[in-house]
Amino acid sequence: MLFTKMHGLGNDFIVIEDNGMDDNDYSTLASKLCHRHFGIGADGILVVKKSEIADSKMLIFNSDGSQAEMCGNGLRCYAKYLYDNNVVRKNPMTIDTLDGVKKVLIEEKNNEANKVQINMGKPILEPSVIPANFTENIINTKITADGEEFQITSMLMGVPHTIVFVEDFDNTDFEGIGKRIENSSYFPKKTNVNFVKVMNGKEFKIRTWERGAGLTLACGTGACAALVACALNNKTGKEALAHLAGGDLHIIWDDSNDVYMTGPAITVFKGESFI
Incomplete structure (x- = not known):
């Protein structure tokens, strides 16, 4: 299996192309690949998938095998991977996540993505959506x-x-x-x-x-x-x-x-x- 090791400010990821495995298999794979001694070592894996509503779809699995809805550092790495490897050579591009479609703008240098700006969406304060066991917004x-x-x-x-x-x-x-x-x-x-x-x-x-x-x-x-x-x-x-x-x-x-x-x-x- 081919992979690319990337990081965003030290938050490191292993990027792999989708090979048709189900989420449970990717969860198990993430635990193995991310192990710092017996694997490649990373905070998580990013799976590159096709999307019907965006330019690409990103799946994220943490080092313990749990799946995450979204990760800002991971999304920047994912966008650079797509751009630099000509998977999606568009600017701006859209990336589908479990937290919705994100718009990404590439700042290019030497024909590669250097910095990445992401519209991360709107913060939601309602406790029932977070979710959190409070009746009012949790501010101080x-x-x-x-x-x-x-x-x-x-x-x-x-x-x-x-x-x-x-x-x-x-x-x-x-x-x-x-x-x-x-x-x-x-x-x-x-x-x-x-x-x-x-x-x-x-x-x-x-x-x-x-x-x-x-x-x-x-x-x-x-x-x-x-x-x-x-x-x-x-x-x-x-x-x-x-x-x-x-x-x-x-x-x-x-x-x-x-x-x-x-x-x-x-x-x-x-x-x-x-x-």
Whole structure:
């Protein structure tokens, strides 16, 4: 099986072409391919499929085998793969995901995709849609997870995201707190947990604990959700630079309620797997 290893700000993926397997088989394959010691190693796999409603359809499977609706860093890598390999040589292009069709704009350099801008869609705050066990929108809401209290803001930004604002960013227990909130009874389908340190009205730092993948170097949907949370809590404006462990993303939440993300995507290597 041929594959391409890619990453978006260190959030790494294995891209493979659809070979007709069902989702359960791709789930099993993802667990094997993504293993850091016995496989290729990645946060997830991206499956390239044909679409009847867009230029291509992307399936995402996390390293634990779970399927994700959407991933911003993955989508940038996926778009670069399509463009650079002449699978879809259109600009802009449309990509079908389990979170709907996304419009993608390519910034080209040396005849290849350099940066990718994605309309990530509109944030959804209704708890029943996230889903979350609350009756009102979750904006600066106090919760208790394993006996510890947290102030959170939650939404659906393709996938469920919860934002926790922190002051002592470098000494925050991302894994410990992330696990507790991810698996709390408030979120029946779990949630990604984003730790955000606001630097000023136009910049913030972020680390994301991803459900199904753990602590990653970057999460595109998380950065988008974080900007929305910052704006809702009057901590930044509706445009900011997100500083992730793997690099920076430019995020805009426009007046039509759409969130745009711009950032790089990198091809690391290509190969053949015998797993």
